[in-house]
Amino acid sequence: MLMKRLFTIGILLILTGCWSSKELVEYGFIMGVSFDENENEEIEFYAQIYSPAETIGGTSGSETPFYTNINLEGKSVFETARDIPLHLGRKAQWSHMRVLLIGEDFAKAHNIGDVLEFFYRDHETRLMSYVIITNGKASDYWEMKPFIERTISQELRTILDNSTNFTGKSTKSKLLNVAINLSSKSKTTLIPYIKKATNDSLTPVATGAAVLQEGKMVNYVDPADLETLIMLNDEYKGGIINFPCMNNEIEHLKEALEVYSLETKLSPQLNQESLFINITTKINGSLGELQCSSVTTADELKNLEKHIAESIQADMNNVIRYLQENELDVLGIADKLYQQKPQLWKKHQADWGMLLAGSEVNLEVEVKVDSTGMAGGEKVVEE
Structure with a gap:
């Protein structure tokens, strides 16, 4: 009997109650x-x-x-x-x-x-x-x-x-x-x-x-620049990246890459009075739409990957230039620098905007196309 009482008391102690519930009414x-x-x-x-x-029968009884x-x-x-x-x-x-x-x-x-x-x-x-x-x-x-x-x-x-x-x-x-x-x-x-x-x-x-x-x-x-900015911040979850035809053969047409994964690493370095920023971005994806390119061989695929990387890199450079001109540290560079060298950051804190505007950026983009699509159940690209 004693064991039953102790068991009951133990259960009561661990069971949740309704003391903090909030009623709709x-x-x-x-x-x-x-x-x-x-x-x-x-x-x-x-x-x-x-x-x-x-509600009546699981549906709303009126249009309220x-x-x-x-x-x-x-x-x-x-x-x-x-x-x-x-x-x-x-x-x-x-x-x-x-x-x-x-x-x-x-x-x-x-x-x-x-x-x-x-x-x-x-x-x-x-x-x-x-x-x-x-x-x-x-x-x-x-x-x-x-x-x-x-x-x-x-x-x-x-x-x-x-x-x-x-x-x-x-x-x-x-x-x-x-x-x-x-x-x-x-x-x-x-x-x-x-x-x-x-x-x-x-x-x-x-x-x-x-x-x-x-x-x-x-x-x-704007949305286009924001997409690029999200890539630079290493917060890109997924989406479609549009890029122009190779050699700008047809200006009004765009082709598309569906992104599976994207990783960006940003590393600032402050040497004396100069700020250097190294950024590397690696992208994996598949071709979602081709309107003006031919991808039937491994060499053509390699050239297309290079073209996509150059297009994305150009967009990134434009956004970085915009941030520098407006002295906007949206990429959290100041925080990264403070974590590395707090005393050096404090020395340049007052003129951080000017230092950011005059920074030298080294940007590298690598694109890997994992899939180019299927045609009749066979690979489009010849090995």
Whole structure:
């Protein structure tokens, strides 16, 4: 009998309970928030709250949306966030927040690190929420209807997830990443940028990234350059790289390489007053589309690999030159140098932008085509 009691007590100690559960009928679960500035220079704060509809037989009993949007204004994020119960009638629960939208004008005028301070301090907020810069007012995007997901907050998150993983033309930046990057030696970060598909469209599209330096938006990178920048940062997950015809025979045609793997290594060296940066990129992939090239022999394949590498290297050099001209350390070179030689970094910290602009970059790109396709069940390239 004693053993049974001890066993029961032991089971009770290790079993989880419901003491920390959050009921849908008691809380307002925040799915997304946005920040703009109103005419009075106050924070215009929108929150999208999950609103579960009653279901019958597993389907919604009405066409009522699964969310509601509320608008608040105030001098600080903390003030507006705490006022949510005045409008909603429920306490806000932040643990399920998917995205934070920040209007472009707001991001240019304010240090977003200060604005996001509330979420870093709040114990409910998960630092995995995505931060997004919007073209135009961020609040306009709450008017959009999701195509597949139940809320536009979740749809924006899946757009960034899949465009990053499968196209390489977008990126994703979590609350945690923003905090780390803005407190790094370079104080620079990339944040995904979205806009409406057309001027009067209610459809969002991920298109490039905003460059933030010391908390404020200072530049914009278009999707093509962002793809190259992601390669240089060794964060390329996969996608299609377009390259021109060999010898530019047909200017308007492009061929395509599907990337299986991409690895970039960056090594800075500071000697006296000169900065040298060595970058090597290795790419493996298969030919996805050929419109103007013939690949029937091993020599032709070798020449094509060289051509693709030269095309990618030219794009990388253009992006590096752009970063140097604008003194933008998006590649985290300052942090790498600080890890190697902290005292030397501190010596050049004040004039880091000028040092970066005058740096000498040695770039090498190697492309290996693992597959050229199949024709009639046989290899296209002759061994």
